[in-house]
Amino acid sequence: MIRLYHASKTYGDHAALQDINLKVAKGEFCYITGPSGAGKTTLLKLLYAAEKPSEGKVMVGGVDVSTLTRRRRPYLRRNIGVIFQDFKLIPSRTVAENVSLSMEVLGYPRATIQRRVRAVLSIVGLKGKEGNLPAHLSGGEQQRVAVARAIVNDPAVLLADEPTGNLDGAMAIEVIEILQAINLRGTTVLVATHDMALMDRFPYRALRFVQGKIVRERPCRL
Amino acid sequence: MAHIVRRAFRSLWENLYLNLVSCGVIAASVLMIGVFLMVMYNLNAITHSWASDVHVSAYFRQDVPAERCFELKEQVAAMPGVESVRYVSEQEARAYLVAQVPETESVMAELGSGVLPASLEITLEPSKAREQGLQEMVAALALPELEEVDYGQQWVERFNSFLALLRLLGVILGGLIALAAVFLVANTIHLVVYSRRTELETMRLVGATDDTIMAPFLIEGLVQGVLGAGLGVIALVAVHRWVILRLQQALELTLAEDPLAYLPIDYTLSLLLVGALLGVLGAWSAVYRFLAKAP
Numbered sequence: 001m002i003r004l005y006h007a008s009k010t011y012g013d014h015a016a017l018q019d020i021n022l023k024v025a026k027g028e029f030c031y032i033t034g035p036s037g038a039g040k041t042t043l044l045k046l047l048y049a050a051e052k053p054s055e056g057k058v059m060v061g062g063v064d065v066s067t068l069t070r071r072r073r074p075y076l077r078r079n080i081g082v083i084f085q086d087f088k089l090i091p092s093r094t095v096a097e098n099v100s101l102s103m104e105v106l107g108y109p110r111a112t113i114q115r116r117v118r119a120v121l122s123i124v125g126l127k128g129k130e131g132n133l134p135a136h137l138s139g140g141e142q143q144r145v146a147v148a149r150a151i152v153n154d155p156a157v158l159l160a161d162e163p164t165g166n167l168d169g170a171m172a173i174e175v176i177e178i179l180q181a182i183n184l185r186g187t188t189v190l191v192a193t194h195d196m197a198l199m200d201r202f203p204y205r206a207l208r209f210v211q212g213k214i215v216r217e218r219p220c221r222l
Numbered sequence: 223m224a225h226i227v228r229r230a231f232r233s234l235w236e237n238l239y240l241n242l243v244s245c246g247v248i249a250a251s252v253l254m255i256g257v258f259l260m261v262m263y264n265l266n267a268i269t270h271s272w273a274s275d276v277h278v279s280a281y282f283r284q285d286v287p288a289e290r291c292f293e294l295k296e297q298v299a300a301m302p303g304v305e306s307v308r309y310v311s312e313q314e315a316r317a318y319l320v321a322q323v324p325e326t327e328s329v330m331a332e333l334g335s336g337v338l339p340a341s342l343e344i345t346l347e348p349s350k351a352r353e354q355g356l357q358e359m360v361a362a363l364a365l366p367e368l369e370e371v372d373y374g375q376q377w378v379e380r381f382n383s384f385l386a387l388l389r390l391l392g393v394i395l396g397g398l399i400a401l402a403a404v405f406l407v408a409n410t411i412h413l414v415v416y417s418r419r420t421e422l423e424t425m426r427l428v429g430a431t432d433d434t435i436m437a438p439f440l441i442e443g444l445v446q447g448v449l450g451a452g453l454g455v456i457a458l459v460a461v462h463r464w465v466i467l468r469l470q471q472a473l474e475l476t477l478a479e480d481p482l483a484y485l486p487i488d489y490t491l492s493l494l495l496v497g498a499l500l501g502v503l504g505a506w507s508a509v510y511r512f513l514a515k516a517p
Contacts, residue, residue: 045517048427050517051517070432071431074426074429074430074431074432075429076429077426077427077428077429078428078429079429081428082427088420088423088424089420090418090420090421090424091420092236093421101421101424101425101428102424102428102429104225104229105425105428105429105430105434105435106428106429106430107225107434110224110225149424149428153428153429
């Protein structure tokens, strides 16, 4: 599902990623870990085409992101869900409206959107909170809204950039359990995190990045 | 499409203050362009009426007999573009001069007859009373019986140059006003875009095309433009009624016989179109700037 061939990314003199070769299979759950500035976020940005590699090739779902034109970029992203540490929810929109945004922009009929949004909010455990504003939710609930928004279009790949970074232990576990459930439905999940406790509790394959290079790989222990 | 329109109107409502500012900017720009258009329109109308008053005076040589003068009068009257021809005898010219400048009466009496030539006062059709038509008429009047042909050439040329300069200034000024309006509207809408950046970034992340993101803003710009231009036109009517006409009366401006006119309907519609364009262009420019930077 995801392939990187000698991919590098530099910003001026700074090398954020150096000569990365990586393969993540369809339906796999994989952690990207390492200290701050190791290149975790840059790797995710390459995958959802927010950045282009300076060298090498990046393939997602058979699409070569390295040569993707601006016009084709939205069509790749429709197959990728992205979750951020700071949730990136729209404060003036209700939970249901935040989630339905992903479907509205693709032009789905209203009835389909409502049905699907209800189903997804039920998956992430937010049934009954459709009309709440993000400010009235806990951090864990807000992140679950972000997860619902990322999966409502049923993407093949889910990228999560420090999804538990702003959450306490119990809420972090809840979020990873949801990602695990989504993964079990066949979605490839890539989680950037430096939370070792979580990685030990859910011991999927983990790639450790340091200064833009993969320095260690831990296989899945499940 | 329905959700794009819904999003546009929701945003208009949620960012009411900023949108009202945009409308105000467009209204002010349309008002300024409208006032200038109104001035130009009235000046053109006045020039047109003046142009139809341009006469060509053809002066006979002293030795041309009156019968020949009348023959030539008929000949000139038959020329294309000539509306009317009046024969002015030496006596009539003398009487006119004395009536206009009474001090010349004694001088004229002393000089006797044969001082002022008889002439033909030719009025041209309005379409011919322009530089080219006048030149053609002068060429056609190159007859041995005529000593001099005069049509106030310098005055007409100068006035035409003045009008051309005024039009050029109008185009430059109108262009600058329109540019400033686009800039101001773009910056106002840019504030709306900035306040909604999380939403727009999210839209991009979930696969919205640039067109899908742009469309609601263009609708917002169009609504702002038309509303702003509507307000501008209402203000223009008020300025015409309450300021221009009163100013004309107060200053006793008698450039034209009639009061200075308001713009015809097609000009008003053009102003609405200009407003709509300003709104759409402003919105396009603001969102384009955002999209160009967005990941």
